[in-house]
Structure formats: structure tokens, C-alpha cells
Amino acid sequence: MSSVTHQTIRQSILERIQKGEWALGELIPGEAVLADEYGCARTTINRALQGLASEGLIVRKRKGGTRVSEMPVRQAKFDIPIVREQVEAFGAQYRHQVLRKAEKVPPLGIRTRLGLEKGAKALQLDTIHLADGRPFAFEARWVNLQVVPEMRNAPLDEISANEWLVQTVPFSSGDVVFTAVSASKEVASALEAKEGAAIFVIDRTTSLAGDFVTTMKLFYREGYQLYSQL
């Protein structure tokens, strides 16, 4: 294959943008022109430019042409891993322990997030995740049993609720919120931290085809950092 591929073109145009060949908001040459310039088919240019557009570096409009983005949106992508993998990535041994497993009527906030009717029960699951025997993260979870009734019988000694759900209900979607909170008495004791310690929290709700499956708060031990590249 020649060295003129959509990837090399994409890289080349990226560098031209970074070098300032076109100012912010300025029109860059059309696909036809670039195709001629790079000596390739318009399709190939199109693919390169669509890649850059999906990253937010350029803005494309029919008839309006392609412009360098005026407000390049910086996007960070995070892999949201399974806690066990995080622990093992630290080179530590993973273990988890279910602290509470109860079927009961959830508080209003949880009920809303799971889309449950008033009085409906859900499964409450509190888990502590351990790295080399020391607390790594505390998980407070509610599961919608109307969607995954099998969860009642999941072997939670062998596999964490997190992983069981990933395997049983894969490819669900959802949202995530990151926050910092002061450790409550309950969280502090689970994490063996002082009450009031600054704790990094991931608050996550998962849904499958419009049904809310589970909502969870994950409280990490003090000093935990979540890393990503722009």
C-alpha cells in the first residue's frame, strides 16, 4: 500500500493545524482540493477529516466547508475498570466481602434512580473490596430485581456483584458522576479511615434498554487517583 492512507493524512492535517497553518475558525481546503493535493481519492480525505471532526478538532458543515474548531473541546476518556482489575494492576491480591445483603424498600433517591414504584423492593448490597487484605474501596449498591431477579442467587462469595453484573448484563449503558465527599461514619469504618477524610467517589447508574439495572456508589480509599489521557 502506498504511504498515503487515511491515517497518515489525518496525522498530516493534524500537524498542519497544530503548526497554525490555519487560524482558529478558519476554513481549510475542501475535500476535493485536499484529495488533489495528497494525490488520493476524495473518500480517503473524507475519512481522515471525519476522524478529526469526531475528536472535535474541526467542524464540518455541508456547503459551509470545514473549519478549524474555535473552541476545541478537550475530551478525556476513561476506562472504568472492574475493581478487581484495578487492585491487581497495583500488584496486590484482591479479595472482597459482602457486608450487607438485604431485600427491602429503598429510600426515595434510590427508588427514583431505579425507576421503581412506591413500595417496591430492591436488593441492597454493601461490599468491601480489599487489596492485600486492606480496604481499597467500599461499594454501596442497589439492584433492581425486576430486571435481574437472578441476582438473588448470584454466588457473591466467588464473584463480586460488579463482575457478576458485567457478565450477566453486558453492554448496558449509563452515567457516571465523580465527586469528593467527607467520609461518613459508615464509610470511614469500612475503609478504616478517619471520619471526615476526603474520599473520591464514583456514582454510577446502569441501564439496559431503558430499564435501570443498578445504581452504586464506590468510595475509594484515601489518596486514590483516577488517571486519564486527553
Added chain:
Amino acid sequence: MSSVTHQTIRQSILERIQKGEWALGELIPGEAVLADEYGCARTTINRALQGLASEGLIVRKRKGGTRVSEMPVRQAKFDIPIVREQVEAFGAQYRHQVLRKAEKVPPLGIRTRLGLEKGAKALQLDTIHLADGRPFAFEARWVNLQVVPEMRNAPLDEISANEWLVQTVPFSSGDVVFTAVSASKEVASALEAKEGAAIFVIDRTTSLAGDFVTTMKLFYREGYQLYSQL
């Protein structure tokens, strides 16, 4: 255009995966077969499958075929916005104030992150971002003057360092770390919070073509939440 587009096909195949038509790790039909099934060109199928692969839902290998991902990686994407836009998104009025602007030799940690030689000076900039006059975020920044010497004369009364850099050195890359910390005396006073309060921190280092431009810690006011979709 017919209703058979790469997008509709992608959605269709996504639904088939979610419905469990193929088990985790199972081989799905080849491009040629799917093209026949959907009555379109192989190119179109290819585009749809590449989209799903880029999201980590399927894994593709030449000769090996396409398989449903065994460990679907959940990725969260965040827009990392400019603080002013965050404040204005809350419907509040934005204002900022430079608390410190000094050219001096940075501590070792900062020096390393900016790739500076021993004894080299950098620009230290502390800024408080205000929403309706109340502290929203405290920014502690160091700028590599070897890369952006113009920063010395930037009109920081009119435009925040953040925005000035985005406009002057757009399209840079970098990394981000999210953490929770207890407010130090300095941070607490800047944010008008209690010492020891749980503060959400974004720690960010930016580079351009291998040169480190700036490193910054952004301490958000108590209760701040960063939201994203999976």
C-alpha cells in the same frame, strides 16, 4: 437514501449483541455474510463494525473474524470545559481574580513535570474563579516560559490563564488526574471553605509536540460533581 446505512446497521447489530444473539467471545458472521444479509456492500458493513469495535464492543482480527468482546471495556468520555463555561452553564456570572503572579524557580515536583532544568524559572499563577461573586474553583498553575514566553504579557485581567492558553496553544495534548483531597489552609481560605473539607481536584499537565507547556491543579468548591455518560 435507503434505510440501510452504516448507522442503522450498527444500531441493529448492537441490539443483536445486547439481546444476546451471540454469547460473549462468540464469533459473529463475517462481513461478506452480513453484507448479504443486510443487502448492502461489504464496505458499509465494515464501517458499521469498525464503529462498534472502536467502542470496544467487538474485537476484530484478520483471519480470526469478529467476536463479541469478552470483557467489554466501559469507557466514559468527559468534556473538560473551561471554568468560565462551567460557571455560565450554572446560570451564574463568571469573574476571576489573579491572587499571585510570580516568576520563580519551581519546586522539584513541578520542575519535573514541566521538564525544566535545575534553577530554571517558571511562571506561578494562582487564580480564583468566582460564580456570582462566590468562590467556584481555585487554580494553582505553573507555566513553562521557555515554551510560551508571551504568557508574561498576557492580559490576565480580561482573560483567565486557562482560556489564554487554550487560544494561544490550542490542540495540545496532556493527561489528567482526578482526586479528592482535604482542603489545606491555603485552599480552604481561597474557596472560603473549612480547612479539611473534601475537595474535588483536577490535576492536569499539558504538552505540545513533546514540550510541557503548563501544569495545573484545579480545586473545586465543596459538593462539585463531574458528570459523564458511559
Added chain:
DNA sequence: TAGTGGTCTAGACCACTCA
């Protein structure tokens, strides 16, 4: 070595939107 995905091309038509 054979089969699968990765990519390019050339041409075509369509959809949007600016003037």
C-alpha cells in the same frame, strides 16, 4: 496457505445550507 478484515478507488447520488 487460505480466509478474514483493512483500505483505496472512482463514480454516483443525496442532503444540507449558504448566498
Added chain:
DNA sequence: GAGTGGTCTAGACCACTAT
């Protein structure tokens, strides 16, 4: 109305890798 990007097609060749 005209110019730009969005997409599809049909065919071709290549690159990787499982067998």
C-alpha cells in the same frame, strides 16, 4: 441554485494470522 460534505457501491488489492 449551487457548492460542500455524507454516504453507498462494486471491485480490487493488501496485511495479517489461524490452521
